[in-house]
Amino acid sequence: xxxxxxxxxxxxxxxxxxxxxxxxxxxxxxxxxxxxxxxxxxxxxxxxxxxxxxxxxxxxxxxxxxxxxxxxxxxxxxxxxxxxxxxxxxxxxxxxxxxxxxxxxxxxxxxxxxxxxxxxxxxxxxxxxxxxxxxxxxxxxxxxxxxxxxxxxxxxxxxxxx
Amino acid sequence: xxxxxxxxxxxxxxxxxxxxxxxxxxxxxxxxxxxxxxxxxxxxxxxxxxxxxxxxxxxxxxxxxxxxxxxxxxxxxxxxxxxxxxxxxxxxxxxxxxxxxxxxxxxxxxxxxxxxxxxxxxxxxxxxxxxxxxxxxxxxxxxxxxxxxxxxxxxxxxxxxx
DNA sequence: GGCGAATCGTTGAACGTTCAACTGTCGGCG
DNA sequence: CGCCGACAGTTGAACGTTCAACGATTCGCC
Numbered sequence: 147x148x149x150x151x152x153x154x155x156x157x158x159x160x161x162x163x164x165x166x167x168x169x170x171x172x173x174x175x176x177x178x179x180x181x182x183x184x185x186x187x188x189x190x191x192x193x194x195x196x197x198x199x200x201x202x203x204x205x206x207x208x209x210x211x212x213x214x215x216x217x218x219x220x221x222x223x224x225x226x227x228x229x230x231x232x233x234x235x236x237x238x239x240x241x242x243x244x245x246x247x248x249x250x251x252x253x254x255x256x257x258x259x260x261x262x263x264x265x266x267x268x269x270x271x272x273x274x275x276x277x278x279x280x281x282x283x284x285x286x287x288x289x290x291x292x293x294x295x296x297x298x299x300x301x302x303x304x305x306x307x308x
Numbered sequence: 309x310x311x312x313x314x315x316x317x318x319x320x321x322x323x324x325x326x327x328x329x330x331x332x333x334x335x336x337x338x339x340x341x342x343x344x345x346x347x348x349x350x351x352x353x354x355x356x357x358x359x360x361x362x363x364x365x366x367x368x369x370x371x372x373x374x375x376x377x378x379x380x381x382x383x384x385x386x387x388x389x390x391x392x393x394x395x396x397x398x399x400x401x402x403x404x405x406x407x408x409x410x411x412x413x414x415x416x417x418x419x420x421x422x423x424x425x426x427x428x429x430x431x432x433x434x435x436x437x438x439x440x441x442x443x444x445x446x447x448x449x450x451x452x453x454x455x456x457x458x459x460x461x462x463x464x465x466x467x468x469x470x
Numbered sequence: 471g472g473c474g475a476a477t478c479g480t481t482g483a484a485c486g487t488t489c490a491a492c493t494g495t496c497g498g499c500g
Numbered sequence: 501c502g503c504c505g506a507c508a509g510t511t512g513a514a515c516g517t518t519c520a521a522c523g524a525t526t527c528g529c530c
Contacts, residue, residue: 152425152426153429155429155433155437159437161449162446162449162452163436166449168452168456169453169455169459170332170336170452172455172460173459175378176459188516190516207478208478208480209477216330216333217517218517218518219479219480220479220480220517220519220520221516221517223479223481224481225517228516243525244525245477245478246477246525247478263314270325271315272458273459275317275325277454277455278451278454282447282450282451283324285444285448286324286447286448287327287328289331289448290324290328290330293331293334293436293439294334297338297435298334370509371507371509380487380488382488382490382510383487386486386487386510386511405508406494406496406508407494408508408509409509
């Protein structure tokens with residue numbers, strides 16, 4: 147794409163984009179801070195516990211965990227290491243694959259999640275869900291789903307469709 | 309608020325919230341990466357240049373800069389320090405207030421911004437604006453404006469309305 | 471069955487952000 | 501004027517993330 151022909155955003159589009167940037171920044175910060183202050187856990191760590199809790203065995207392979215929270219494997223390794231020394235989960239070798247490692251939620255992790263979930267959901271409601279109309283909220287879902295699909299496509303397979 | 313009475317999200321609300329978390333994560337990462345790869349500048353730094361460029365004098369007080377990009381003052385201090393040693397801006401004492409410091413965009417910063425803006429706007433279009441209908445995009449604007457307003461209220465003044 | 475490529479996860483250093491403490495300047499009130 | 505509290509910005513260390521390189525295991529193919 148020739149940079150000389152870039153189609154700029156209209157004033158209105160720019161206004162919306164700014165609102166998005168600012169709102170998502172503020173929302174993320176607020177949710178993270180609330181969890182830290184009230185439960186000593188970051189939003190990142192919280193999301194990992196959520197993923198584990200959704201599986202009956204409360205166990206997941208590192209790579210899958212990384213994909214499901216959209217973080218690099220390295221990042222998940224570090225995060226899980228911290229969470230392990232906090233006692234919220236432990237690592238176990240995967241049964242079937244000698245390379246693999248499972249993260250397994252502990253009872254302490256379960257208890258923490260149960261408490262933190264209240265804070266988190268109340269924050270999401272108070273600062274987003276309960277503030278907007280159903281139609282707008284559904285539109286948000288459509289938009290963000292489209293964005294995800296666009297950015298997830300061209301990941302592992304052939305990549306850059308541009 | 310009694311944690312025992314938390315009203316959980318419906319399955320549909322949860323689905324939308326997940327899409328939001330994932331989409332905003334992916335979008336931010338992509339925009340940041342594109343700027344870094346093509347111009348050696350982070351999204352954070354880019355936004356600071358944008359703010360400066362919107363003022364005729366291309367100069368802004370540190371505190372105002374911090375507020376306008378929604379970052380802590382400390383963060384802006386560090387970011388500006390890095391940008392200063394890259395030559396994209398310089399610091400000058402504020403004329404009227406002995407405590408104040410202005411960040412002033414340099415010619416090099418202006419040139420960089422001019423180039424990086426193409427990359428950025430094309431990314432925003434390709435991964436968001438051009439993918440969704442006008443109505444949905446406007447809904448996104450309404451939603452994120454509401455969120456911003458909610459989170460900006462109760463900042464400096466009396467705070468926590470809850 | 472054995473070789474090379476791909477996958478899994480980790481490591482440690484570089485980088486960026488947060489946090490609490492701090493210096494210096496301003497504003498208001500006695 | 502002089503003091504005290506608020507404000508502007510910085511500092512350095514702690515913390516969290518990214519990046520590139522790595523060792524180990526598995527897969528695919530001949």
